[in-house]
Amino acid sequence: MPEAKVGVIVFPGSNCDHDVYNVFKNVLKTDTEFLWHKNSSIGDRNILILPGGFSYGDYLRCGAISKFSPLMKEVIRFANEGGIVIGICNGFQVLCETGLLPGALLRNGNLKFICKTVTLKVENNKSIFTGEYGIKEEISLPVAHGEGNYYCDDETLTRLIGNNQILLRYVDNPNGSLDNIAGIQNENRNVFGLMPHPERASESLLSNISGRKIFESVIESVKQNF
Amino acid sequence: MYISKINISLRKTILDPQGKAVEHSLKSLGYDAIEDTRIGKFIELKINARSKDEAAKISDEACKKLLANPVMEDYTFTIYEEGE
Numbered sequence: 001m002p003e004a005k006v007g008v009i010v011f012p013g014s015n016c017d018h019d020v021y022n023v024f025k026n027v028l029k030t031d032t033e034f035l036w037h038k039n040s041s042i043g044d045r046n047i048l049i050l051p052g053g054f055s056y057g058d059y060l061r062c063g064a065i066s067k068f069s070p071l072m073k074e075v076i077r078f079a080n081e082g083g084i085v086i087g088i089c090n091g092f093q094v095l096c097e098t099g100l101l102p103g104a105l106l107r108n109g110n111l112k113f114i115c116k117t118v119t120l121k122v123e124n125n126k127s128i129f130t131g132e133y134g135i136k137e138e139i140s141l142p143v144a145h146g147e148g149n150y151y152c153d154d155e156t157l158t159r160l161i162g163n164n165q166i167l168l169r170y171v172d173n174p175n176g177s178l179d180n181i182a183g184i185q186n187e188n189r190n191v192f193g194l195m196p197h198p199e200r201a202s203e204s205l206l207s208n209i210s211g212r213k214i215f216e217s218v219i220e221s222v223k224q225n226f
Numbered sequence: 227m228y229i230s231k232i233n234i235s236l237r238k239t240i241l242d243p244q245g246k247a248v249e250h251s252l253k254s255l256g257y258d259a260i261e262d263t264r265i266g267k268f269i270e271l272k273i274n275a276r277s278k279d280e281a282a283k284i285s286d287e288a289c290k291k292l293l294a295n296p297v298m299e300d301y302t303f304t305i306y307e308e309g310e
Contacts, residue, residue: 060292060293061295064292064295065292068292096297097295102297103297104295104297104298106236106240106298107243107244109241109243110243111243111244111247151240151297151298152297153297
C-alpha cells in the first residue's frame with residue numbers, strides 16, 4: 001500500500017506552514033517535510049500543500065509573485081501529471097495565479113479582513129479531498145482573509161458547476177464570493193483550493209476537528225493508489 | 227531610455243467596493259457631478275529599449291505575465307521618452 005508523503009511548501013511570508021505540518025506529522029502520524037520555495041525538487045513527496053499566509057507580503061496581488069518561485073515550476077509539473085495539490089487561503093490564491101485553478105480572489109466585498117468561524121456545506125463528497133464527509137454535510141471552519149472573494153467569468157462558473165468542481169460553499173457568504181464558493185477543485189480533480197483553514201480545526205484540543213477529514217481524505221486517496 | 231506609465235484597474239464588470247466607498251465620500255462633499263469612481267494601481271517602469279515600440283512590447287509582456295491578472299484586471303500604458 002503506498003504511503004502518503006506530504007510536502008508543505010514554505011514561501012517567505014507563509015504563516016500557516018507549521019500548523020498544517022503539525023496536523024499531518026503529529027495528529028495524523030504522516031511522513032511530512034517542509035519544502036523551501038527555492039528548492040528545485042519536490043523529492044519523493046506525493047501530496048503538496050501550499051499553506052496560508054502572506055507570501056511575498058501580498059505585494060502586487062496575493063500570490064502573484066510566489067508563482068515565479070523556483071519550486072513552483074515543479075509544483076505545476078507535478079499537478080499537471082496528476083499529483084495531489086492543496087492550496088489553503090494564500091495557497092488557493094497562488095494556485096489561481098498560476099492558472100492551476102480557474103478564477104481569482106478579489107478583495108472581500110465589505111473591504112474588511114474577516115477572521116471568524118463560518119459554516120460550510122460539502123457540495124461534493126465524491127472527490128479525493130472530501131471523500132470522508134457526508135454529502136451536503138455542514139461543517140464549521142475558521143476563515144482569516146482580506147482577499148477571499150472568489151470571482152470567475154460566467155462561462156467558467158457554468159463549467160465549475162457542470163463538472164462538480166465546487167467542493168465547498170459558504171452557508172452564509174462572508175466575503176461576496178460568486179455563488180458562495182469557498183473551495184474548488186480543478187477539472188482533473190487533483191488540485192484543490194479553499195479559503196477556510198482546515199488545519200486550524202483538526203485537533204480536539206482546539207475544540208473543532210471538522211477540518212481533519214480533508215487531510216484524512218487525501219491520505220486515504222494515496223493509499224488507494226490515486 | 228523610455229518610461230512606461232501603467233494603469234491597472236479592476237475589470238469594468240467587477241464591482242469595485244473601494245471605489246464605491248470613495249465615491250460615496252465624494253458625493254457627501256457635494257461633488258454630485260462625479261458619476262463613477264474606480265480605484266486601481268499605477269506602476270512606472272524605466273526601460274532601456276532601442277525604440278518606443280520595443281519599450282511598448284516589453285511593457286505589454288510584463289503586464290500579461292505579472293503586473294496585471296487578466297481574470298480580474300484591465301491595464302493600459304503610455305510610453306514616454308525619458309525627459310519628454
